[in-house]
Amino acid sequence: MMTPRSEEELAAMIVAARGPLAVQGGGTRGFAGAGDELSSAGLSGIDLYEPGALTLVARAGTPVAEIEAALAGENQRLAFEPMDHRALLGTTGQPTIGGVMAANVSGPRRIAVGAARDFALGVRFVDGSGRIVKNGGRVMKNVTGYDLVKLMCGSFGTLGVLSEVAMKVLPKPETQASLVIGTADVGQAVAALARGLGSPFEVTGAAFLPDRGAVVRIEGFEASVSYRLGALHAVLGGFGDIERLDAEASQSLWQSVRDVQRFAERAGDVWRISVKPSDAPSVVAALPEGAEYLLDWGGGLIWVLCAERTDLRAGIAPFAGHATLVRADAQTRAQLGVFQPEAPALGALTNGVRARFDPRGLLNARRTLAA
Amino acid sequence: MEMPTPNPAVLARKSQLVARLLKVLPADAVISDIAETRAYECDALTAYKCAPMVAVLPASTQEVSDVLRICFEEGVPVVPRGSGTSLAGGALPTADCVILGVARMNDVIETDYPNRIIRVQSGRTNLSVTGAVEEDGFFYAPDPSSQLACAIAGNIAMNSGGAHCLKYGVTTNNLMGVTLVQMDGTVVEIGGGHLDAGGLDLLGVICGSEGQLGVVTEATLRILHKPEGARPVLMGFDDNEVAGACVSDIIKAGVLPVAIEFMDRPCIEATEAFAGAGYPDCEALLIVEVEGSDAEIDDQLGRIMEIARRHNPVELRESKSAEESARIWLGRKSAFGAMGQINDYMCLDGTIPVSSLPFVLRRIGEMSKEYGLSVGNVFHAGDGNMHPLILFDANKPGDLELCEAFGAEVLKLCVEAGGCLTGEHGVGIEKRDLMYVQYTMDDLEAQMAVKDVFDPQWLLNPAKVFPLDASDARRIVPIAAQ
Numbered sequence: 001m002m003t004p005r006s007e008e009e010l011a012a013m014i015v016a017a018r019g020p021l022a023v024q025g026g027g028t029r030g031f032a033g034a035g036d037e038l039s040s041a042g043l044s045g046i047d048l049y050e051p052g053a054l055t056l057v058a059r060a061g062t063p064v065a066e067i068e069a070a071l072a073g074e075n076q077r078l079a080f081e082p083m084d085h086r087a088l089l090g091t092t093g094q095p096t097i098g099g100v101m102a103a104n105v106s107g108p109r110r111i112a113v114g115a116a117r118d119f120a121l122g123v124r125f126v127d128g129s130g131r132i133v134k135n136g137g138r139v140m141k142n143v144t145g146y147d148l149v150k151l152m153c154g155s156f157g158t159l160g161v162l163s164e165v166a167m168k169v170l171p172k173p174e175t176q177a178s179l180v181i182g183t184a185d186v187g188q189a190v191a192a193l194a195r196g197l198g199s200p201f202e203v204t205g206a207a208f209l210p211d212r213g214a215v216v217r218i219e220g221f222e223a224s225v226s227y228r229l230g231a232l233h234a235v236l237g238g239f240g241d242i243e244r245l246d247a248e249a250s251q252s253l254w255q256s257v258r259d260v261q262r263f264a265e266r267a268g269d270v271w272r273i274s275v276k277p278s279d280a281p282s283v284v285a286a287l288p289e290g291a292e293y294l295l296d297w298g299g300g301l302i303w304v305l306c307a308e309r310t311d312l313r314a315g316i317a318p319f320a321g322h323a324t325l326v327r328a329d330a331q332t333r334a335q336l337g338v339f340q341p342e343a344p345a346l347g348a349l350t351n352g353v354r355a356r357f358d359p360r361g362l363l364n365a366r367r368t369l370a371a
Numbered sequence: 372m373e374m375p376t377p378n379p380a381v382l383a384r385k386s387q388l389v390a391r392l393l394k395v396l397p398a399d400a401v402i403s404d405i406a407e408t409r410a411y412e413c414d415a416l417t418a419y420k421c422a423p424m425v426a427v428l429p430a431s432t433q434e435v436s437d438v439l440r441i442c443f444e445e446g447v448p449v450v451p452r453g454s455g456t457s458l459a460g461g462a463l464p465t466a467d468c469v470i471l472g473v474a475r476m477n478d479v480i481e482t483d484y485p486n487r488i489i490r491v492q493s494g495r496t497n498l499s500v501t502g503a504v505e506e507d508g509f510f511y512a513p514d515p516s517s518q519l520a521c522a523i524a525g526n527i528a529m530n531s532g533g534a535h536c537l538k539y540g541v542t543t544n545n546l547m548g549v550t551l552v553q554m555d556g557t558v559v560e561i562g563g564g565h566l567d568a569g570g571l572d573l574l575g576v577i578c579g580s581e582g583q584l585g586v587v588t589e590a591t592l593r594i595l596h597k598p599e600g601a602r603p604v605l606m607g608f609d610d611n612e613v614a615g616a617c618v619s620d621i622i623k624a625g626v627l628p629v630a631i632e633f634m635d636r637p638c639i640e641a642t643e644a645f646a647g648a649g650y651p652d653c654e655a656l657l658i659v660e661v662e663g664s665d666a667e668i669d670d671q672l673g674r675i676m677e678i679a680r681r682h683n684p685v686e687l688r689e690s691k692s693a694e695e696s697a698r699i700w701l702g703r704k705s706a707f708g709a710m711g712q713i714n715d716y717m718c719l720d721g722t723i724p725v726s727s728l729p730f731v732l733r734r735i736g737e738m739s740k741e742y743g744l745s746v747g748n749v750f751h752a753g754d755g756n757m758h759p760l761i762l763f764d765a766n767k768p769g770d771l772e773l774c775e776a777f778g779a780e781v782l783k784l785c786v787e788a789g790g791c792l793t794g795e796h797g798v799g800i801e802k803r804d805l806m807y808v809q810y811t812m813d814d815l816e817a818q819m820a821v822k823d824v825f826d827p828q829w830l831l832n833p834a835k836v837f838p839l840d841a842s843d844a845r846r847i848v849p850i851a852a853q
Binding site for chain 2: 074140145155197277301346353
């Protein structure tokens with residue numbers, strides 16, 4: 001495995017590459033393509049952290065745990081709540097901040113505050129020609145030139161290898177609590193979540209666990225959480241019996257939703273479907289017999305556990321959105337494709353951008369994003 | 372400001388072009404009379420003017436596609452225009468271009484409360500998006516000061532911000548999908564009601580691309596339920612540095628205000644003379660606003676004032692009512708008008724790390740003396756987005772040039788301090804030639820490579836964003852096959 005220690009070394013390795021490169025951070029998310037392994041884990045360390053400016057700059061290979069520890073010391077956090085894929089995928093190693101950004105990994109709070117890409121302020125990366133590029137910066141408002149920061153987030157290492165990222169961070173609220181609305185009906189649950197999210201009470205998590213019910217989370221100062229939970233209780237009372245989860249129970253439940261713990265160590269393929277929240281009940285109804293699911297983001301994110309080698313994409317075809325095959329054996333991944341094929345005009349743009357940033361097609365080459 | 376020489380071959384074929392456009396648009400949507408095209412000669416950066424060859428006002432995605440295909444085939448540059456409120460010259464025409472205005476496309480296509488989205492045609496004004504949903508308790512969060520007039524199309528092109536970004540983000544954080552027409556007429560749907568992009572985040576790079584990648588005809592925007600209430604506190608300090616430290620301490624304390632606005636002495640004095648809002652006589656003034664229920668607001672303002680007291684404020688005024696809130700905001704909201712009353716002004720838009728605030732303000736003060744031009748500073752302190760207003764006299768020969776030179780120095784200072792040239796107004800022509808201060812040629816090449824993919828002939832708004840010498844080789848293309 002190649003683990004460059006500097007941006008220059010990274011650039012030299014890409015220039016010298018003669019075949020495909022499997023670009024990764026800590027290698028915990030299973031998204032690297034085939035080829036010689038190239039990891040950014042050697043580019044590690046927090047370069048700048050200004051709590052008063054809500055800004056942190058770190059090299060791409062910095063472990064997420066190191067960043068979270070530094071933030072916790074100042075009562076701050078990564079608000080987009082990045083998922084840890086290790087339990088679900090059975091991987092080991094250290095998730096890195098570069099991997100989080102390259103895969104645009106977000107958690108339950110994404111529905112309220114935005115995704116990883118919404119918190120990325122700047123990047124440095126080396127493209128497929130070995131060119132070192134910076135874009136954005138370390139300030140919250142920046143419209144100087146094109147926003148390649150967003151483009152790099154969620155490009156899965158196909159446009160370049162991240163060497164540094166600058167992020168916006170947020171204060172960590174004093175406490176949290178949740179309400180569980182006891183309903184087993186997915187339509188009823190999604191309607192309840194929409195009511196909560198459409199209220200002025202700033203719901204920061206909205207999930208449905210079919211064997212438990214619809215769950216909404218509130219975070220903030222103690223008095224505020226207590227007031228908002230009461231107000232939400234009044235709004236959502238009509239949807240079912242309501243149970244209140246205190247801070248500890250709430251935190252543990254949301255961590256399990258974030259990491260999709262209920263599908264860990266279970267046989268079957270795992271899919272991640274992104275649709276308009278109100279389409280979730282119809283998508284769920286079209287799932288094959290025996291499939292299990294849970295909803296996050298008010299229904300906008302559907303996690304599915306189903307029999308191996310089942311293609312779920314036909315089922316979501318009537319709806320706008322896409323399905324990603326997150327866990328499956330190599331053969332299934334090759335056969336069904338990890339990512340949803342794009343419409344031809346969009347695919348042409350995607351392929352055009354990839355050809356410009358990686359003309360030799362080396363970076364996570366077989367991790368095709370487009371059709 | 373240098374603009375490319377108009378292409379004589381394009382100018383020579385004006386009548387042929389107009390004839391073709393009239394086949395796809397109604398007669399009143401094609402403006403080619405020299406007296407009438409002058410209405411499109413500039414945007415809000417009025418120092419630069421140039422009437423376009425033709426202006427068109429399509430009313431649908433299909434018409435936009437037809438217009439672009441024709442212009443593509445004729446090799447004619449196209450400058451898209453929202454409402455023409457750009458302060459950076461984003462919609463400044465060239466003499467050989469077609470201005471494509473989206474003003475006739477202003478319908479609400481769909482309002483969807485369960486999914487908290489609204490889909491609109493891009494010519495709709497920012498404020499009227501909120502107008503379409505506010506009766507039901509919802510709003511569209513990005514709030515540029517021009518929101519009464521500015522179009523969503525322009526907001527997307529410039530990735531516009533506003534005063535409430537600290538909590539709600541800017542346009543890109545509230546944009547979920549677009550219908551984009553490419554220069555060759557191809558229509559692409561990107562994103563929509565689902566939350567994240569499949570494939571590359573093209574939406575993210577389209578937002579803020581200043582009309583250079585395509586023309587957005589429809590947009591899906593996130594809407595939010597309005598908070599129960601909002602109230603500000605006003606605080607005055609006898610030192611800029613202390614005010615800056617107070618901002619940092621508020622943020623560190625875990626309170627996330629919806630807005631933190633900052634005004635310095637020249638600006639306070641000008642607005643007092645103009646609006647008489649009753650601001651204290653001090654060096655620096657902060658307006659900090661929080662949201663929630665009445666009790667939640669009291670609690671948060673209490674925490675904020677406790678922090679402020681540690682910095683010995685000369686004044687601390689908590690709003691207890693809508694009337695008091697309006698009075699506190701009055702001066703801030705009339706700041707630009709107040710400065711304009713004194714003289715012509717140029718409004719800058721650099722962003723700096725909040726920690727560099729005292730240093731940057733001190734340097735701007737020194738430079739103001741060196742250039743002999745007054746400056747007032749009013750800005751969004753929570754996110755470091757500065758708006759220095761440099762006063763000059765447009766009727767005095769050389770004053771505009773002096774002001775521009777001063778402005779360029781201030782923006783370079785912002786970059787040196789770890790910030791950027793523009794936080795929310797965009798590059799346009801105004802900051803085009805300063806791009807080398809922030810980016811290397813490799814950085815710019817990576818950005819221009821994206822335009823190469825979307826618009827290989829470089830016909831869409833070609834003379835903006837990138838320094839002319841950086842984009843020369845791409846812009847100077849043979850006229851399309853004839």
